Amino acid sequence: MKKIFFIILIFLCVLAAAYLVYLNEIILPEKIRIAVVDGLSGATGKNVTLASAKLDIFRGLVLKDLAAVDENSNILTSKDVSCRFLILPLLKKQIVITSLKFDSPEIFVERFPDNSINIVETFFKKPLLFMKGEYSLTILRIILYRGSVNFKDDTLDPPFTKEIKNMALDGRISFPDKVKFDAEFDISSQLPASLKSSGEYKIREKELSLDIKARDLAISEFGAYFKKANIELPDGKIDASAALYFKDGFFYADIDMTSLGLIFSQDKINANLNCGLKAKVKYSFNNKELTYSGDLDMKNLALSDLDYVGKIDDIRGKVAFSEAKLSSRNITCTVLGVPVMAMVDLPDLGNPIMKIDAAAGLDLTTLKDILKNNFYINIPAEITGQGELKLMLQYKPAVSEHPIINGSLGTAGATLRLEYNKIPLEHVKGKIDFTRNQLIWSEVAFKYMDADYKTSGVLTNFDKPGVDLKLSSDRLALQSLLAINDKIITLSKFDGRFDNSEFSIQGDIDTKDPTNVAADVSGLVKFDLDAAKEPFKKIMDILKNSKASGRMTASFNLKGNLSDLSRAAIDAEVTSESLFIYGLKIDDFSMGYLQRNGIMNIARVSSSLYGGVLDATGMVDLISKDLPYQINADIKNLKIEKIKKDTVFKDMDISGSMQAHFGVKGFSNDLSRLNAWGKISILNGRLWQLNLFRGMGALLFKSDFNSVVFKEGSCDFFIKENRAFTNNLIMKSDLLNIYGTLMAGFDNSISASLKAEFTDEGIDAGNISDIAGAIERYSIMEIGGTLKEPKYKIRPDLTSIVGDIADSFF
Template sequence: MKKGKILRFVFFGFLALLILGAIGLFYLNKVLIPGKVKALIIETIETSTHKKASLDSVRFNPFKGLILTNLAIYDGQKELVYIQEAACAILILPIFKEKKVFIPRITIKAPRIFVERKPPNIINLMELFPTQQPAQKKQKFSVIVSGIHIAGGHIDFQDSTFSPAFAKSIDNLTLDIFLSLPTSIKFTTRFTLLTAQPAAIAAEGEFQLLNKELISKITLDNILLKEFLPYYSTLGITLKDGIVNASCNLALKLKDTTISANVNASAKDVSFSKDSVSVKLDTQIAAQGIYRLSDKQFNYAGTADITHGQIQGIETIGTIQNLSAKVAFNPQKLTADSVSAVIWDLPFNAKINLDDFSHPILSLEAHSQLNLTRAQEILKDTLKVQLPVTITAGKGNLVLSLKTPLPVQATPEIQGTLAIETATLTADSINTPFKDIQGNLLFTLNELKWAPLRFTYLDKTYQTTGSLNNFNAPSLALNLSSDELSLTTQALLRGKLITITKADGTYFDSKFSVTGDINASDTLAIRADIHSSLEVNLKNLALPLAKYKAQLEKINPTGLVKAKVNLNGNINNLKFCSLNASLAGESLSFYGLNAQAVTLEYTQAEGLADIALPPFAFYDGTVEALCRLNFDSATMPFWLEAKIIDINMEKLKNDTPAKDKDLAGTLQAIAKLSGFAQDYTKLSGAGKILVKDGKLWELNLFKGLGKVIFPKDFATLVFDKGYCEFFIKDQYIFTENLRFESPLVGIEGKGKIGFDNSVEASLNVHLSDDFIPSTGTFKDFTTALMGQAGRFGIIEIRGTLQKPDFKYKTPRVELFKDITGSIIDGIFGNRN
């Protein structure tokens, strides 16, 4: 029974408490709290913040504690803070010496906060907190909050320091702050940044009360950089695009007054520009930084792994594509030792330094294996450098360095080297290619050097060094050498005007020197004013004139010729240039014939050329000539006068194929000829030939003649005189007056020789009484004839100079036919 009574007592006691609690709760929520507590809360908020506040309701929940609904704080008409619901349980703990008010948890649902940054860097919410008041009497109670939970929060942020104002919103904010015994406070938060593509931001951390140190980790996902453009304006760049994901370990040490951070971030499709330069890239960044609150100094260092980069707008370079790099940076500079990119459609590897961010200077060193044909296109199209050559094949290793301040205000300083492995090129005015080119080129935007450069031309190996300076008005210095050639050249190029200040060289043992101007402003009429001096060993002509090898072998020129040549005029039409040349040779040889003290003067003007060959020594005699040639006519008519005086024929024949023949005599001749250089069949002229003290029977023509006349050796016959007058017409050489005289025999007659080597002649033979043919056959007949006719006979010659045919006629037959021609070459025979 007692047990039942106890249970009933407990039950009714509990029921009474419930009823009393319900009555008390009803009283609190309907009478006390809506009246006094609600008014007290509003009054306290308005007094503390100096802002207007409103509160829909306040109630007490036995489980949640005190609950505030629809609390709002206003700045004028602008709602600064709105809380849909805030709840907290309150416990008063009298067990401590100082009475404590313990709040286990504050819960805030769906808060809305308006945050504004106003000039000069003032945050509006700071106005809600009371300024520091004078110290008051110590309160009997202190408040301890164990935790705060915020859910469904929304923040509108406006930065009015920019014009127009910058605004962004945060949504779905959750925040938990709680005590972690014994000595720390921990927190976690997450929210969404409302941008074109919502970004997720989260943070967690711990504040250690004893060390006064905050350690936290922040993560950012899908941050759109272009949503924060106003904050990049101080950097002088325009950000166009980019998405960032990042994590940051942050440490705030209040004792040391430092903030340190360790950041790992990735950015994709980042695009920004500064002045005329625009950049697009992806990157992975790892960085560490520390900020000292005491002196506001910030120090940092980090690395960035850049991929898929592209840079546009750098003058001269144009677009850099496929950029990748590993970059290290700090407050003083940025370096990248491993950079790869495509520039001018060529792959490059590079090193980059950006020094002194306050006055930034960009330096770059790049290298590339490249196709030389493409390299020339770059020089022409991008660097505006036009070379007078065409590269048809070749590879090379290019090293390029660039240095320029940023922003770029002028053409960057560019230097480079090109190590040519092998190449082939042709010059604009030379058809034969230069092959197997190897060597180094050094260049800037205004200079080109090469040292040394080797190449093959016409199967000969050459080496060259030189430079080309100032591409706007180039000056050329060139040294060229081979086993045969040595050349030193200096020239200036002013537009289409080339000034050769020096072109000195040697070719084997020949020497030359050239100066002058070449004006190529009109490619159809290139004008030149050239002055040259030469010392030419005629044996050296074989190689440069290789295509005339057969002719040169026949002519066999030898000797040293000194010459001065001055040329002025349109070299596209050399015939009408003004040309003056003086040539001199102490001892010269052509066709094996030797001449001494030879000089020649050549003068050309207005299409007319005058050639003067003053007397020179030739086999104990002299030779001289004058010639005029008209280039202004398609047929090129000419006039020639030549003289031969006292040439020793015996010495002359020793330098000919007739050296074994017994020939002698002294030769004199004079000739005047005219005709057309393009048509030798129109040749005409006249002349005289005189031979004294001659031995001529060894010649083909006289051998046959002698066999007809003489029965014994006739080779020792010496003419006192040989004479011929001739004229040339209709492709024949004619003579009407041919005479040979000696004490024993006399010959006279007339004849002709054709340009085709044909010969026709009729000769009268007079024999002395001491030289009568012996008896027998034709000789007997001749003796009888001579006795009856005054020792006189007629011999006719037909055939060719190489094979003449001789026939005898008596005086009763017609002695001479009407012949128009000359036999002078037949008399002297044919050396061939």
């Protein structure tokens, strides 16, 4: 009995199983398929197709080849959809799906101009009803894997599109009105970007929050969202994490990003950037307003196509930024090959004015080319050495105009070689402040021709420089105001002192040809004659043996080559209160000087000379190697008792008044070729203490011959071959007259033949020496030896004696 019962039970089970198989394979699939298609079509208003539907004991209801299509596109297609559902709610005509899984779905997501999204509007806007509205549908969880999404955003013009692949999504309902999800997918691009995200959507509030992590994301592909904010996203890839939040038409983002090789262009600036970025962003979809702020940690940023500097490499540092401004206090970079530390400030991005404060140690060899080629600052000098450069640069990047530049250059040992003077300034130490068109310096020290100097001044306009200069050393003090135009230096003021010399010069100096520095200047010079070397070298060569000294004042006009002053055209007026030549003092000296074609013409010399006056003219050939010269002079009323004080005769009792007219010519380097001629006259001459006359007096007088005064005397003289001589010496007094010839050599030798003739008064005076008395009235005195030690011989003048005898008879 039991066996029969068991067989019947097995048969019933097999029959039930067969029925269930028949029901699942034949009856239910078609009814379920029709119910799903009708329910989805009615709920979404879309054309829904489904290949098959059946129950699976493990997977629940399985749908094959599901598709929801509108007139233009497929909204949702999936090869395989499985859903698990609860049994009991079916009794209440509710379909509660606990898990809805899509295998390899293809989804089309479209954002409409009113910010609504087609998927939301289609599937979540209103309840889904099945079986002619008798059954409601509730989905608690949706899972997608191996999915793809085609996204289209119609809020932009043109619409933005993007494809998402390899999508895995787990979306679930969190009662009462939240949808939470986790997703992982790739965004199609040349190098696919991978993203992971999780988030929550509050249905009633339309509030969405997302946490996203992206790798290799090409942000430039999303640039369409920032065009209205005038932001152009750079090319390149980023790794980023972001917390995003959407509510009430606002978008908020908290971004942490790193990048490698971002490339972007703004106006004329091109950049390549590696960086780390942290930022907060707020965007209003209604007002199209974007605000943001953050910090950018730059690493190896390169800027190219920049005005003035061309390219900046290896920019590193932190930058604080917002939609309104940008600033950084510590940036390092390489500009024109020079390592630089800088501060950057753009206080108003709406009207971008870039402010850069930079500092750099640099080799000054390249400084001139950098300033000239990049900043249009032309320094007329070559510079070598090391320096510390500080620069403040302000300019509008989008406007083609010269920047505002301020800065300073400090150096402790530079060498500066000016274009207008090839002798370098060495060991330059100090600071020079500069702007685009000006240099300012104070107490800058340097060495020039082994002398230490300090300078202060201002140079304005590098193209046509104007210079206000102060220069000083132990020997020099200079104040100058000059302008340079096309290598022509215009001296408005060139006043100063060198040693004891003073000068004031105005005029033009043309330096175009360094071998012919042409000057057209005038001025006033005060100098000590014994200290004058340059530019009076050739004149001093003439006077080199004269022990010339004295304070001279010369006003002049000069036109010619400063490198060859002897050929320059010079007009000068030279004066001196007193000067000394060969130890003789000349007072109230005045000279008119004219120089043309290497010939120095002394048009006029006048002076006071020991109670008398000196007038002279002269000429010097400055071109000839031997410097030939010629002087003509007149001396009137020279007092012997005054001139003796400046000679070796100062202790002698000599006096008288001398007149002279003479001419001298010779060569400055050869005294032996001196030639002179002239005439000397003496009135009331007391000369007996001179060596020459003292010996004569001892032979002619017994005693007290010093009181004998030559009331008049004269001679014509000549100087030639190192000798001075006269053939007509005449000396007349009340007691004695002297006539004769005399020769004196430059070696102090003397040779004279003098005729002494006593007057009647002289004979009656009884003071004639025995020798002179023996030969009575007439005698001939032969003189030899030297001027210091003359030797005398006396003999009667027979010719005169015979003549007197003859006169007495006839």
